[in-house]
Amino acid sequence: MIDVAVVAYAARQQPVFDENEIEMMAPVIEDVRVATGLGPDDLDFTCSGSSDFLAGAAFSFVMTVDATRPVPPIVESHVEMDGAWALYEAWVKLQLGEAKTALIYGYGKSSPGSLRDVLATQLDPYAAGPLKADAFGIAGLQARYMLDAGDVTEARMAEIAARSMASAESNPLSIRKGTRRVEELLAEPYLHDPLRAHDVPARADGGAAVILATREVAERVCERPAWVRGIDHRMDIHHLGARDPRRAPSAAIAAQALAVTADKIDVAELDAPFTHQEALLATELGLDSEATTINPSGGSLCGHVMMGAGLTRIGEAAARIHRGEADRAVAHATSGPWLQQNLVAVMEG
Amino acid sequence: MTDDPLAPVAPPVQLPPRLQGVEAVQSVRTPFRLEYHASSGQHMAAFLRAMKQKQILGERCPTTGQVFVPPRGVTPTSGLETTELVELPDTGYVESFCITRVPIPGRDDLELPYVSAWVVLDGASVGFIGLVAGIPADEVRLGLRVKAVWRPDEELRETADNIHHWAPTGEADVRIASYELIGAPGRPPAERQVRA
């Protein structure tokens, strides 16, 4: 495989952006270009991730491409998925030995629409869709299964929330932050029993951008590139009646394929929008929470951008390698209300 | 490919005994209603406010100087945020057009057939779509000089639809220099050789 590294990462996150999507993303894309000195002429491939249903417009990604300066023409592609999968497509492209650099971005504004209604359209249209079950409720079902089976406790969920919010204090992008004690959190009322306010993601508008580069460029534009040692992604069965909600086999398969636990993991950025999901993923990835710092950014729980959260986790993990705060990091991205599709990336400094 | 395209490829579903003879569900109809409050963005907002004053604003590309209308906040020729808005006259020419004879959803007010045209405003580098009226459809031609006919003052809102249609000014036609190139000639930089 060709050595490819994350050489830059930038993001914007706010509860609501009044700007339209292209005004929202243009500064993020410009930030990674400026950080590396790589302008539009130097970026061989561009790939983005976004969703039409989220934007309320067909072909919604088209407008945002203008921020990549597609005049003269560029080599560009798009996935209707979280930007993490756009990064995967770009990483594969760079393996072909032609393109040497890639710009990836993933973004979403969920504030214009009603996210719970939009996400209801993601369900199987024959049996689950007509029920218009909302995503928080479906996640709550998963938490209930896990609680009843003893996979997790409400206290553990609150600990995850408290730790994430405390970590988020040092992340200017985070929406939810603060020092809260577990007992305080547990005293809060349920939002969607068994989920409390701190157990559900802090929704955000925003997006992230990352630049990937092969060795000759990476070493020139980045002091300490985050080398991608591997990326793997898998899908589980999706139907709510057929899928065991307590497990995410796809995450485990991806982690095993990458031999995630073969070496010490300094940092793991997990795309777990709900607290109980962090517990689930940590188990599936085989993480040792004593040895590994989980979600030092505060994670998706403290700031969740649809179609951007996974790419943000990859960027946050890479940033810690860039800054010398970590030598080996794992980043994860997910899709589906019960984590039915998962991507895992391993990076090293 | 020699198999029969209409032949089933999947084995027939085996129904359990208690479902034998039960009418199968052929389709599921789930009405959805999704409401979105879209943000115009800063520069489009300025454009819309100006529209209410019967003023047309474009944005100037910081790299090439091309003027885009309506402004969207980032010009594709630069990939950079707009810093300069430009006022444009409400006159221009028909770059191209078609005569539409099919109704479009939501516009029952449009009498068929109607002429939808790309109008390039004087000073703009690109065209945008508008209705051309006040002239028989078969007399509309490339290069026809037109001027905006605005809705009455009391109907003006913050919308590009304030321009009801474009009407011929009677001036001599603009000579189209190249049928391939659209808008005011710009010279985008030559493509860098990429094999990717």
Add this chain to the structure above:
Amino acid sequence: MAKERCAVIGVGQTKYQSTRGDVSIAGLVREAALRALADAALEWDDIDAIVIGKAPDFFEGVMMPEIVLGEALGGVGKPVLRVHTAGSVGGSTAIVASTLVESGIHARVLALGFEKQSESNAMWALSLPQAFQTSINAGAGGYFAPIIRRYMAMSAAPELVGCLVAFKDRQHALANPYAHLHQPDLTFDQVVESPMLWDPIRYSETCPSSDGACAVVLASEAAAAVAPNPVAWIDATAMRSEANNFGGRNMVNPAASSMCVADLYAKAGITEPRREIDVVEMYVPFSWYEPMWLESLGFAEKGEGWRLVEDGTTRLGGALPVNTSGGVLSSNPIGASGMVRFAEAALQVRGMAGEHQVDGATRALGHAYGGGAQYFAMWIVSAAA
């Protein structure tokens, strides 16, 4: 690192028609996939990864439907990607799938494009009012008709060239059992006399709206070696995107198209496309795009593409047959149409195109475009090892 070679070893399609009310979305995609697997003599377990492509989800009213379709395509436990590059998506999906093989990551990849646009309302989905734009959005026909008018003015082509293309493609479709429009009684005069929709585009010069799916199995050299049927080697792929509105844009022959094909030919070592390519499957949703793309793709000089239509060059039996499958003009499941072009090109060089086979075809071009003629995906496939 040298790229791995990649071949098409299986193709599967569904009969394109306006409504496939007999299958669910999962049933539709599975039908195409099963045919592709059968062609390649493979089982679900033999596939390493899946790449799905389709156009806006509003066409079915399901957000990210690949999430629930993964299991219908044997995707449980496997990597599944969903590509969306507007109308070119069928082509870009095949290209993304090919990168998975060429990079050496996977040996057998299933690429599938589909649209079940009867489920929602395609006309509505294509005409969704864009916030803050004028509401005179006249749909795809209304967008392309003005461009066609410019081409007609530039080339001084006879007025009925578009009708010749439309008639030719519907004749071709009669020999393709999968095509949507089968109009054995259609006459050329009927095409000419059909009502103008977006003058200069007539009703009969416009693509239909179809449900359908198309799948290809892409394989590494080792996997292709054990394939039961002839394979189509992918010689080259290329993609380009450009903004759809800027000063000095060439609307008739967009730079993204001409530069995409230049990159493609350079990679494939093609210097005389007319001579070196035997058959073309190009994305022509409105008839006049055939002469326009013939020029852009280097088969004719600027302003001369219409002559190849008029003199029969692009008919089955002519010197450069174009869209012997019937093309997009005869079948248009939007998310699949690009894949159908790529798959039909592969069928030609495999010698498996049945009644619409071009005799002796060994090299073919598959072409797809999308958006305001701003996204392009193309590949060259050949029979030679």
